[in-house]
Amino acid sequence: MLRRVSYILLSAAPQLIRFKKKLRLSYNFLNPFVKPSEKLRLADGSVVLIIGGGPAGSFFAINLLRKAKSSGIKIEVIIVEKKKVMNIQELNLNECQIGECNYCAGGLSAKVCEALKKLGLILPAKVIMDKVFIINIFADWKTISLDVLKEMNSVYRGSRPKGRTDSIYNFDSFLSESSVKEGAKIITSEVTGLEYSDDGRVVVSFRGNNKTIKSDFVAFAGGVNGFLGNRFYTGEKPLSYLQEMIPGFKPPRVRRTLIFELDTGENDKLMYKISGELYFILHGSHTLKLEMISIIPKGKYITVVLIGPAIDSSTNKDNLRIINEFMNLPHIKKLLPRRAEIKNLCVCSPNIVTGTAKNPYGDRIAVVGDMFTANLYKDGIGSAYEISAMLAEVAITRGIDKRSLRKGYRSVIRKYNINNTLGKLVFLFIRIFFRNSFFSRIIYQAVITERKTKTRENRRLEKILWNTASGEDIYKNIILSMYHPLAIWAIFSGGLLVTLRNYMTELIFGLRWGNFSRNTTGVGKEVFEINSKVIKEEFSGNLGEGSLDFERMYSIRMNAPGEKIFRELGKFGDKDRKYFKPRFIDVTRISGEANQPGCIIRYNIFPRQLSFSLRLLKSIPGEHLSYEIMNGFGRGGILFFKIEAFKKGTMVINDENLLSIYVGFNFPKNLFKYLFPAYIHDVLWNFSLCQLKEVVEN
Known part of the structure; x- marks a missing residue:
């Protein structure tokens, strides 16, 4: 009898163990004759x-x-x-x-930098390879750049790369x-x-x-x-x-990644060009399928991280082929040109x-x-x-x-x-909207519309992008922010509707985006207000008193000396210029010499009642040009071109400049406001500045 009971208990043991695991019961519950284990604690001498x-x-x-x-x-x-x-x-x-x-x-996020400070750990300057001032999110339509207002750094965790x-x-x-x-x-x-x-x-x-x-x-x-x-x-x-x-x-x-290090060698221009900026690129090509590309500058070195189906299915034997194909992608060649003689130092395929x-x-x-x-x-x-x-x-x-x-x-x-489950939804959304030209244009336009109309702390869409790119917030909060009614409305009203309106305007004025780069030209509200105040004080005699009927400002980064940009602006009234040539608008210099005070440029617009003239008031080579609006479409106004060194934090980059354009005037009749609304200026100057950048840089 005793043997039979023992046999039954032994036979039932596996089922009891499985039952215990299923209910997550403790071993002591199934063995009441055994005393529960004491709580283990660290003590002196542990x-x-x-x-x-x-x-x-x-x-x-x-x-x-x-x-x-x-x-x-x-x-x-x-x-x-x-x-x-x-x-x-x-x-x-x-x-x-x-x-x-x-x-x-x-990459050391703002959260990590804050944690180090909380611990009282001051990161030595020699450990910091680069400080981050800008995060660039590359989408199919345009790049969205975000200012980094908190401390972020790039470092090497080990002694590599060799040398x-x-x-x-x-x-x-x-x-x-x-x-x-x-x-x-x-x-x-x-x-x-x-x-x-x-x-x-x-x-x-x-x-x-x-x-x-x-x-x-x-x-x-x-x-x-x-x-x-x-x-x-x-x-x-x-x-x-x-x-x-x-x-x-x-x-x-885990998921396979591909990380490789590049050496810019003696190419100081390239090193300074990408210094202080993180790049997140959200697409590869039809043959090189990538979901996320991170480019992290580290002084004279550059760390590149690739994630995507092309990496998932690869082996170590494919690494060099993938790197060569990646470096020859059109959007990568513009950022990391092969003529720069970049050297590949080391490659690894770690798990993430x-x-x-x-x-x-x-x-x-x-x-x-x-x-x-x-x-x-x-x-x-x-x-x-x-x-x-x-x-x-x-x-x-x-x-x-x-x-x-x-x-x-x-x-x-x-x-x-x-x-992390919600994170997968976030990146699914990003892949859908940022890899498609039309959808990414809507998102870009929504972000820029918000940037131009709201102060930094009230920009919902920009915060979503910042939190996603920087790791500042958890994905749960990012998802909630994405599907907030105000965020959806911002994408619909400031993104979809504005994109459709701008697209129709481009068709009317014969603007066709060619092979030249599409770049950000929108200016944040706080930047506009500061610059507008300075310009209006300087040219108060030309603008009159009170608020203006029309004000706009645009800016674009250019990798070129200020003198070269200035010379190209001098062709503004030339027939053979390669920018600002929309349908229905003919811009011609009718008197004087290029970039010389007193020269007059005529805007002939259809219908001709909208035509007007500009007279150059002041010209400082390599710095700025200021035109006054003389008659016609505008009544008292300024067209101001300013060239200034582009700054990343306190760092000034050689031969990299910011070209800004300010337009402000009053309408002689309210009817003119409706015949040539402000958004037409936005479309024309956005397109023309991208053309000008291509001309100047190439």
Whole structure:
């Protein structure tokens, strides 16, 4: 009888275990004769071992040591890093150098920069490869440029690319040094095994020797490329010991990327051209299918990241072919011209996280960093900081047993699962609307309309683009912002309707977009108001008193010396000029010499009642031209051309200028306002400035 009962219980054990997992019941519930395990906590003398010396590991060490100190607990923190690490004390240096490549784009978002300041970590100037002042979002129709009003930087996380003279200055080394200053120790080795000891602590084994360390808590911060094996280094094997320690652990889903480094060499012009700007390009070509391209300047170097179906289906043998095809794409050749003799320094194909790990914790062990999860396609370092800070808080305040860790991780898992699911919807929307010429024109026009009519803090669409490109906000909030009724109305009224109106205007005036670039010419409301006030004060005698019936301002960046732009503006009244030649409007110089005060330019417009003349009042070579409106269509007014050096922050770029045009006048009769409405000026000058840019730059 006893044997039969035992047999039945043994036979039913698998079903009971499955039932337990399904209901997520504890083992102690199914075994009432066993006492529940005590809550495990860190105490004085506890040893915490961190596997991986990247951002997640260093951030966790710093946060944990500070939390422990504030709680009155003295603990020992050891970071194990398999890449080359120089210990500060041993070498008597001020740096910890982590060598090799760390498979990262190297962008520090505004959130990361704020987090560093919060931790009191001042990033050394030598670690910062470039400061970001502008984010450019390339769409099929036009590029939308966003000013960066918060601190953002680009860095190298490791010592690559090969040949860098300042390779010891990198972000991971800086964080390692900071963790050592906080009290952590660093061991250069590779972990080969984990197991529980008789007293329940974790025994850690290392490669190449018989040394072991008994730890009270282990944080795995090795990253997906160390764990899953980087595809560029196919010899690496998964670290199976992690799954042995945490039954049921499944790493997050990943996606293949292609990252390569370019060297601009002695081409200072190209280096300064892209310096201070991040580029997000949302399409490749019909043969090279890409969903996202990131171009990150880093001094004389450029980091390029490619994501898309063409990369998903490729192998390492395809890397050079893909890079060559990418560099020959028309929109890339304009940004990174092949004649610049750019050299490709190194290539890697790391994994990028697209999901969340399952069951990333156990008794005395937890996974942190991108082996747990990360924001979809954006701000992986920011995710590492957030998750590391959370784990440090849980380990000190809740405990290090599985149940305590589960409670701490629960909200984070839910947050990232929801956030990354919604992130896929955000990028689906972007792919649909930004890769199509008509749809991307609607979005561009909606953003520019909003920019011209609202102050910066009230621009909904610009905030959506900023949060998406910079990683400033979670995807949940971005989705809610996208589908807000006011955002939809802005796209409909300021985007769709204005685009249709402008398109019809282009047809009427015979404007055909050719092979020349389409560039942004819209000016923000705050910029317009500042410049308008200055110009009206300077030319008050020509504009009269009170408000003007008509005011407009346009600006465009040009990669050309101011003198060259000035000379081309002198052809404004010439018959053979290659810009501003719309149907029904004939612009001719009827007296005087080009760019000489006193010369008169006649606008002959159909119907002729709209015709008028301009007289050049003032001319400063390479700087500005100011015309007064003499008679006809305008009654007292100014057409003002201004050439000024283009600035990125406080940095002035040689031979890169900003051409601005201001038009302001009064109508002699209100009827004229309706015969030639303001939007016609917008269409004509937008088209003509893009033509002028092409002429000047080529």
